[in-house]
Amino acid sequence: MKRKIHVLIVDDHPIFRRGLREIIDGDAQFAVTGEAGDGETALKQVTALKPDVIVLDLHLPKIGGLELMRATRALAHPPAVIVLTMHGEESMFNAAMDGGAQGYILKENAISDALVGLRAVASGGVFISPSVAVYLTRRHQRASAFRAEKKGMAALTPTERRILKLVAENQTNKEIGRELFISHRTVETHRTHICEKLGLSGNRALLKFAFDHKSEI
Numbered sequence: 001m002k003r004k005i006h007v008l009i010v011d012d013h014p015i016f017r018r019g020l021r022e023i024i025d026g027d028a029q030f031a032v033t034g035e036a037g038d039g040e041t042a043l044k045q046v047t048a049l050k051p052d053v054i055v056l057d058l059h060l061p062k063i064g065g066l067e068l069m070r071a072t073r074a075l076a077h078p079p080a081v082i083v084l085t086m087h088g089e090e091s092m093f094n095a096a097m098d099g100g101a102q103g104y105i106l107k108e109n110a111i112s113d114a115l116v117g118l119r120a121v122a123s124g125g126v127f128i129s130p131s132v133a134v135y136l137t138r139r140h141q142r143a144s145a146f147r148a149e150k151k152g153m154a155a156l157t158p159t160e161r162r163i164l165k166l167v168a169e170n171q172t173n174k175e176i177g178r179e180l181f182i183s184h185r186t187v188e189t190h191r192t193h194i195c196e197k198l199g200l201s202g203n204r205a206l207l208k209f210a211f212d213h214k215s216e217i
Contacts, residue, residue: 004031005122008049010042010056010068011084016107020055020084023114030118039063046072046079053080053122055114058087058096069099070169074179080121084110093135094215098168103127139215146216152198153217160197163190164217168210 007030011017014037021032034049036042040062046054054072058065065083072078082103083096096104102121105113106129117127128136147153156164159180166176173184173191180187195206210217 005029005053005118006031006033006049006051007118008032008034008036008042008045008051008054008079010036010039010054010060010065012037012057012060020110020114023111024055024118027115030115037061039065039068042068043071046075050077051079053082053118055082055084055118058083058085058092066095066099069096069101073100082117082121082127084114088132090132090135090138093132094139097136097139098214104132105129106131143216146213150198155197156194160190160194161217163187164194164206164210167191167206168214168217170207170211 007024009017009020009024009032011020017035017037021035024030024032033051034045036045038061042054042056042060043063045051054068056065056068060068063071069081072081080102081100082105083101084105084107085092085096086107088106093104103117103126105117105127109129109131113127113129117129120127126136162180163176166179171179173187176187177184191206195201198206198209200206200209
């Protein structure tokens with residue numbers, strides 16, 4: 001028998017969690033293994049339950065959704081993340097995708113999109129509610145235009161690209177090293193190579209570059 005996909009629901013509204021749980025548990029492919037009403041409890045449950053997918057709101061007590069995503073990425077086997085929110089603003093969408101979300105679903109579309117999104121994300125894909133899908137298109141267009149303009153981006157190795165993204169999240173060399181399982185000195189070496197390829201100089205030039213282009217890198 002095929003193993004069910006384990007899901008953790010993180011939202012501070014109990015009634016919404018209950019309704020979402022009924023939708024997910026009603027499909028034989030999935031099993032809700034836990035719920036949490038705040039980010040701190042959620043992080044403990046991720047560690048204990050090891051869900052395949054987290055469905056979470058961005059606005060949570062104690063630890064916010066973006067911070068929770070960042071914390072789970074540092075785990076040996078991080079779960080996939082679907083953001084389920086009432087906020088349809090493009091800035092919130094970009095913040096979630098910059099944070100590593102694989103899905104973005106508006107709560108008003110939860111009944112129709114939740115299971116479709118879970119299937120897509122659980123199989124390694126991406127799912128965006130159709131009503132905000134144009135944001136993803138614009139995001140890809142900006143990234144393509146930026147790479148074409150900044151020629152040095154094409155010369156970055158996959159590891160250097162990953163480090164640049166983590167720099168954009170204001171992570172220290174030690175934090176980046178822990179996430180990538182390399183020493184902080186190796187991170188420093190990579191940062192030097194990134195600066196050389198991008199033509200950046202100065203102590204804070206790389207950090208400013210990463211912050212300014214967070215959604216394109």
